[in-house]
Amino acid sequence: MSLANRSLVTIDDLSNGEIEALFSLADEMADSPTKQGGLCQGKIMASLFFEPSTRTRLSFETAMLRLGGRVISAVDIGATSLAKGESIADMAKVVGSYADIIVIRHPWEGAARVVDDYAGIPVINAGDGSHEHPTQTLCDLYTIRRKRETIRGLRIALWGDLKHGRTVHSLIYALARFGATILFNAGPGLGMPEHVLGKLTTEYDYKSIKVKTLGEEAKRGLFPLDAMYVTPDRPHQPAMFPDIPEISIRIKGDIETLQKHGINASLHYNISENDFQIKLKRSEIDTLYVMRLQKERHASTEEIQGLKRNYPVVDKKLLKGKEFKKTLVMHPLPRVDELAHDVDDDPRSMYFKQAAYGVPVRMALLALLLGAKEVTIPEEQASFVRKIDYPVYKRDSGIKCPNIKCISNQETEVRYIKPEFKIVSREPLTLRCVYCDHELHPQYVASSDWHEGKLENKKYHSADSHFGRKIKLENLIIFASENEAQAQQFKPSSYARQ
Numbered sequence: 001m002s003l004a005n006r007s008l009v010t011i012d013d014l015s016n017g018e019i020e021a022l023f024s025l026a027d028e029m030a031d032s033p034t035k036q037g038g039l040c041q042g043k044i045m046a047s048l049f050f051e052p053s054t055r056t057r058l059s060f061e062t063a064m065l066r067l068g069g070r071v072i073s074a075v076d077i078g079a080t081s082l083a084k085g086e087s088i089a090d091m092a093k094v095v096g097s098y099a100d101i102i103v104i105r106h107p108w109e110g111a112a113r114v115v116d117d118y119a120g121i122p123v124i125n126a127g128d129g130s131h132e133h134p135t136q137t138l139c140d141l142y143t144i145r146r147k148r149e150t151i152r153g154l155r156i157a158l159w160g161d162l163k164h165g166r167t168v169h170s171l172i173y174a175l176a177r178f179g180a181t182i183l184f185n186a187g188p189g190l191g192m193p194e195h196v197l198g199k200l201t202t203e204y205d206y207k208s209i210k211v212k213t214l215g216e217e218a219k220r221g222l223f224p225l226d227a228m229y230v231t232p233d234r235p236h237q238p239a240m241f242p243d244i245p246e247i248s249i250r251i252k253g254d255i256e257t258l259q260k261h262g263i264n265a266s267l268h269y270n271i272s273e274n275d276f277q278i279k280l281k282r283s284e285i286d287t288l289y290v291m292r293l294q295k296e297r298h299a300s301t302e303e304i305q306g307l308k309r310n311y312p313v314v315d316k317k318l319l320k321g322k323e324f325k326k327t328l329v330m331h332p333l334p335r336v337d338e339l340a341h342d343v344d345d346d347p348r349s350m351y352f353k354q355a356a357y358g359v360p361v362r363m364a365l366l367a368l369l370l371g372a373k374e375v376t377i378p379e380e381q382a383s384f385v386r387k388i389d390y391p392v393y394k395r396d397s398g399i400k401c402p403n404i405k406c407i408s409n410q411e412t413e414v415r416y417i418k419p420e421f422k423i424v425s426r427e428p429l430t431l432r433c434v435y436c437d438h439e440l441h442p443q444y445v446a447s448s449d450w451h452e453g454k455l456e457n458k459k460y461h462s463a464d465s466h467f468g469r470k471i472k473l474e475n476l477i478i479f480a481s482e483n484e485a486q487a488q489q490f491k492p493s494s495y496a497r498q
């Protein structure tokens with residue numbers, strides 16, 4: 001099977017089978033990196049890194065050179081015409097006419113997707129703001145697979161700034177697809193964004209359970225405040241998912257709240273005076289994935305100082321806990337204070353291996369997308385959980401992505417980018433931005449079928465009213481606000497609740 005001319009913008013662009021096949025090829029590249037020089041001879045990779053990078057850029061460039069290809073690069077927006085106000089689309093078209101493949105890192109969320117829309121050659125997302133970083137996920141999964149052979153059924157704790165860390169956003173979808181059990185331990189206020197959890201629920205049938213933790217574990221710093229434990233909701237493809245393990249954490253709280261959050265058969269609890277135990281048989285953590293505080297994504301130094309104070313730290317002392325006995329300690333790097341240097345010579349530390357695997361993994365990826373190699377994928381592995389083709393909403397009704405970092409909200413890009421959303425649900429009405437995945441829940445809708453000759457029928461309704469929900473998709477007009485509806489000459493109907 002050929003992956004030639006495909007792009008990797010989000011981790012969902014590769015199926016599980018394709019990822020497995022890429023890893024087999026990476027094994028070959030790792031075994032004899034210096035013997036691959038004939039594969040991409042004559043090919044040019046454009047390396048566009050508009051945010052700091054050491055590992056990702058240099059491993060991509062090393063990979064291309066090892067494959068016998070060449071590299072052209074731009075590593076500073078200020079030194080490109082983007083600084084003169086050129087759009088990403090124009091830059092993409094131009095670079096697409098020089099190179100055979102583009103690797104791009106950019107601070108705007110959705111930038112790699114736009115480059116892919118306009119370049120006409122394969123594009124690899126090397127990180128778009130806080131959104132995704134799919135090739136880091138390939139390195140992460142490859143590292144776990146080299147040590148543990150499989151990802152299915154592993155208990156993996158994601159640790160640190162889960163809100164802004166793009167590597168964990170790509171990683172979590174992949175872990176869900178390969179059937180891992182995921183535990184979140186975020187820094188205060190740095191939890192997994194709602195839209196990522198939303199996608200985990202709608203696309204992968206995972207269910208998040210939020211628990212307040214107290215007791216021994218809390219003291220040891222395992223679950224200092226909020227632990228979010230994620231398990232497959234419905235094993236609709238049982239083979240994909242592990243048997244749900246049983247963990248043991250002590251929690252204190254009110255049972256109604258927990259039940260409301262949908263604690264299901266995977267968790268058992270004994271109630272004694274409002275203090276109950278959730279028992280999980282296998283309490284060990286297979287992998288601890290640590291993230292630094294993404295300080296470049298925060299507004300003020302005061303905010304950063306505040307977050308630093310309670311940021312969870314992984315050190316030798318923490319790893320003495322018996323639940324970490326066989327834990328792989330992973331980190332995409334760079335690290336700052338969240339991962340102590342005293343862990344470096346511990347056999348459980350994997351982060352420098354992760355970085356080193358960047359070369360064979362990226363060699364395999366480049367060789368595949370450039371059509372220099374093909375792979376065989378066993379049929380049963382060809383797909384992953386499911387790809388939902390949601391209807392797309394593109395009407396120009398004034399609705400915008402709520403994420404100010406989204407490419408669809410940038411001054412130089414609004415000239416040509418029209419906001420575009422997937423309609424993920426009608427009840428409640430949920431739109432997901434196609435560029436950055438952020439979600440919104442607009443309150444007012446109308447039907448384009450209003451006219452029938454009568455202007456008085458040009459009415460808007462509350463999106464969750466009986467009438468609002470009944471509007472056919474092809475006629476649906478969605479408003480960001482009542483003001484917007486009125487600005488477009490619609491009047492409130494009796495279904496527009498105030």
Ligand code: NCD
Nearest residue numbers: 055056127167292332333334
């Ligand atoms: C990560 C990134 O840039 O998102 N680094 C990397 O690519 N290895 C993680 C980070 O910067 O914290």
